[in-house]
Amino acid sequence: MGLTKSDLFSTEQNELALVAKAFAHPARVAIIHFLLKTNACVNGDLVQELGLAQPTVSQHLRELKDIGIIQGTIEGPRVSYCINPVKWNEIKVMFNDIFDQFKDPSLGSCC
Amino acid sequence: MGLTKSDLFSTEQNELALVAKAFAHPARVAIIHFLLKTNACVNGDLVQELGLAQPTVSQHLRELKDIGIIQGTIEGPRVSYCINPVKWNEIKVMFNDIFDQFKDPSLGSCC
DNA sequence: TATTCTAATCGTAATATTGCAATGAAACAT
DNA sequence: ATGTTTCATTGCAATATTACGATTAGAATA
Numbered sequence: 001m002g003l004t005k006s007d008l009f010s011t012e013q014n015e016l017a018l019v020a021k022a023f024a025h026p027a028r029v030a031i032i033h034f035l036l037k038t039n040a041c042v043n044g045d046l047v048q049e050l051g052l053a054q055p056t057v058s059q060h061l062r063e064l065k066d067i068g069i070i071q072g073t074i075e076g077p078r079v080s081y082c083i084n085p086v087k088w089n090e091i092k093v094m095f096n097d098i099f100d101q102f103k104d105p106s107l108g109s110c111c
Numbered sequence: 112m113g114l115t116k117s118d119l120f121s122t123e124q125n126e127l128a129l130v131a132k133a134f135a136h137p138a139r140v141a142i143i144h145f146l147l148k149t150n151a152c153v154n155g156d157l158v159q160e161l162g163l164a165q166p167t168v169s170q171h172l173r174e175l176k177d178i179g180i181i182q183g184t185i186e187g188p189r190v191s192y193c194i195n196p197v198k199w200n201e202i203k204v205m206f207n208d209i210f211d212q213f214k215d216p217s218l219g220s221c222c
Numbered sequence: 223t224a225t226t227c228t229a230a231t232c233g234t235a236a237t238a239t240t241g242c243a244a245t246g247a248a249a250c251a252t
Numbered sequence: 253a254t255g256t257t258t259c260a261t262t263g264c265a266a267t268a269t270t271a272c273g274a275t276t277a278g279a280a281t282a
Binding site: 001002003004025027052053054055056059060074076077078 | 235236237238239240241242243244248249250
């Protein structure tokens with residue numbers, strides 16, 4: 001069906017799934033990488049960097065913005081995007097919460 | 112088009128995107144949560160837990176298995192799934208690598 | 223062997239995602 | 253004002269994902 005049954009799951013589970021989607025496409029990972037490296041950039045730079053058409057890049061940027069992981073400000077005819085520090089930290093905490101929940105059962109593990 | 116242009120991106124970017132997909136659906140997050148909590152379980156338990164049909168759960172399990180984040184062993188008529196400790200650690204490192212690449216520009220940030 | 227139980231697979235329908243050409247909007251320059 | 257530059261939006265085609273009913277495969281048991 002392609003329709004996720006969000007109501008079956010907890011708010012945390014839905015939220016994590018949403019945030020994970022930011023990283024779930026290589027183009028968006030590449031955008032995040034680039035933003036981390038340059039600490040601010042514009043759409044045009046990314047079109048060069050990624051090799052995707054301008055509307056495609058713009059769309060990925062909007063998704064990242066909707067998720068909240070990046071933010072943008074208008075600079076004359078350009079737009080500057082950068083990582084949202086607060087959200088970034090929230091996401092980091094969310095993932096580390098999960099990662100740390102796993103206790104390696106070194107004493108006779110499961111399967 | 113719906114066709115990801117993987118060849119435009121680096122191996123790391125594609126790999127991270129692939130792994131992120133494990134977390135990019137609330138049902139899979141719920142499965143991971145459950146596996147973390149119980150440290151091993153079977154498909155049937157998950158059908159109860161998730162409220163999704165058995166084939167749907169089975170499909171999500173296979174995706175998680177394909178990604179490598181979980182592993183399963185046959186136990187009579189049942190299958191026991193659990194977290195793959197090695198892969199789990201790899202994924203943890205991958206995400207933390209990215210998370211730690213961000214230096215908060217507290218001194219006059221970007222946008 | 224026949225039955226039963228559990229989970230995987232197949233087939234299919236519906237929705238989501240990815241990508242781009244064309245177009246639009248906003249700021250700036252001439 | 254007209255053109256230019258930069259990015260967003262629209263509209264559409266193609267592929268991917270999600271979900272489930274029906275069926276199949278495999279193991280345990282009667």
